[in-house]
Amino acid sequence: MKKILPATVAVLMLLAGTMAYAAEEQWSYAGEKGPEHWARLDPAFTLCGQGANQSPVNLTGFIEAELEPIKFDYTGLVTKIQHNGHTVQAAYSAGSFMTVNGRQFELRQIHFHTPSEHQLDGKQFPLEAHLVHADAKGQLAVIAVLSSLGAENPNLKKLWQQIPQEVGQEEGMATQVRADHLLPENREYYRLNGSLTTPPCTEGVLWLVMKNPVAVSEEQVKQFSEVIGHPNNRPAQPLNARVVLQ
Template sequence: MARVLGSFIAAVCLSVQAVSASPAHWSYRGDQGPDHWGELGDKLCSTGQMQSPVNIDWREVTSRSVDSDALRVDYQVLPMEVLNNGHSIQAKPMGETGLSYMGRHYRLMQFHFHTPSEHQFDQREYPMEMHLVHQADDGGLLVLGVMIEQGEANDELADLWDVLPEEEGGEARLGLLMAPQLQRLLPATGHHLFYDGSLTTPPCTEGVKWVLYEQPIQLSASQIQRFRELFPDNHRPARALDGREVDED
């Protein structure tokens, strides 16, 4: 947390921008990969004590400590702008929609994908993970994390997958009829896990509220392979919890 509210908001705004338009000096490989992000100017990536992603050890989860009504997702169907930012495929809603958590409203800024999953459950990783990044009026961040397993083709993402920009900087647009219905895309059953962490890309800003869905969604083998053709590996390895509590609703 920044000492001054203005500095905090500025840092958070920078963090959201970093997810969508990060400098190209960092990557997921070699001497610009995750182990070196702290050396590339984003020191918090190596010195932070509340970093994400993490491995969820079910033996350490505090069960039922969060009210099941604390999270209320209310996504509207909106046209989407799709961008290949060199680190992932990012989709941005063209309009306002979002969720509330603990009575606080968060606007959906964008969602993007990682392969393999960044979060793990008892050391198990999934083929992919989707992050939906939200921001409150005061700059606070909340990210929904949804694991993706191989299975049936995902119809909600089919139109998005058809227009995935292949080149860095490439853009596409999904009209209202082609845009995914995010409310349907999210798992309909299962619990949520809650913990305090960071962005998983530079500048690795901390103070981010994470909500992980316990139940995964599915993409087909061909859909997963299509993404991996563009991004063979764009995940940050799990970081230590360092005593942080993981709660479940």
Template sequence: MKKIMSTIAVALTLTTGNALAAAGQWGYTGKTAPEHWGTLDPSYALCASGANQSPIDLTDFTEAELKPIKFNYTGLVTEVAHNDHAIQAKYTAGSTITVNGQVFALKQINFHAPSENLVNGGQLPIEAHFIHTDTDGNLAIIAVMYTLGNENTELKKIWQQMPAEKGKKASMTSQVRADHLLPNNKDYYRVNGSLTTPPCTEGVLWMVMKNPVPVSEGQIKKLVKILKHPNNRSVQPVNSRLVLQ
């Protein structure tokens, strides 16, 4: 148990995008770009050799009776950080999802531009990852796509606090609940995958919401400007995995 929790702690630390994590430095441009992750450090080997890597192009769906995700998002976003790899929203403890009887606690929300996952070859401007763990250290990620439309009032509150400089963080001055960042229709695709950042840990349960949430052009441009470069990993081979819907 201690070994499992230690592994997941390292994975989450790396997911938050600290400039120097437990292993080598990584990024999205130049010699530390995603295509080089697997050679930057031995602990990143799965980034190059893994068979179930994320993100993917979700297509060739398999029909399945997916049970609804039970959301119990009761807390609030407490802090927004710019860690050079993503914009990360920290969340209070106590919020959970239940999937097939398995309970996962929400830890943080990371924003990527453009989207990392594709759906039938289509890429959207923003993707948010709601990262969860269970008591055994298993990971579950809910992915929400954001598409061009009307201004998003909930994201606006986060964007107002979003630091413009990497390494900076800011406390929230207004209340934002994670469930208000989700689409109303919570139908989803389900696939087994990995973290999309080093160490590219596999065995991650991915649930990608089918329905995107609207954001304005100005909100998209602000995130892109602050990130200064795309922070999406390219899609990985699906191999023998099934994409359930």
């Protein structure tokens, strides 16, 4: 019997690992499993194709509504940061809340898209952060923060210092990163109903998009793009009957 070299075994294991991962990837941002095919990939993803209130959108045709300020009670910190193959996601400690229209939502996690998923009057931005919240009934509210190119963002810098390079990699945060430091100073926002921007594209998500972008450097956008390896934005979806309040 031929002796199998340890190096050969290592390569075989590596290939098996890669194949296992490829088989697990249910959807992607391009090709056969790209956004235009999501609805056909799994019966659970039907809304990605048939939903009438899908996100993201190009925010336009704003309606004046005198929206009340969002009340932020973010007391916690980022606990860990993970590369899940679709994005880099930062988990947040329990007990941080925001209140809007009398409804209280707890911050669960923060993740990023490049380029931006939402557009403002047709303008796309290099990076968008999603602060994902849930209320006691599991209803979701997402605060979107757009980024424009400028000075280096010191808070993003702290996060990116531990940005995981490999899919599946997770790092515990060694420095203190607060979610409110990732928000713009001026917290005026646009409001509309929408969905998750990834499969299963579940609707009933309250979207609060910050009107003012925060600055990030070109290098910081590049750092994120290189780790993800491809754009990770779903294209803008039709507004249909929805209105964008401001």
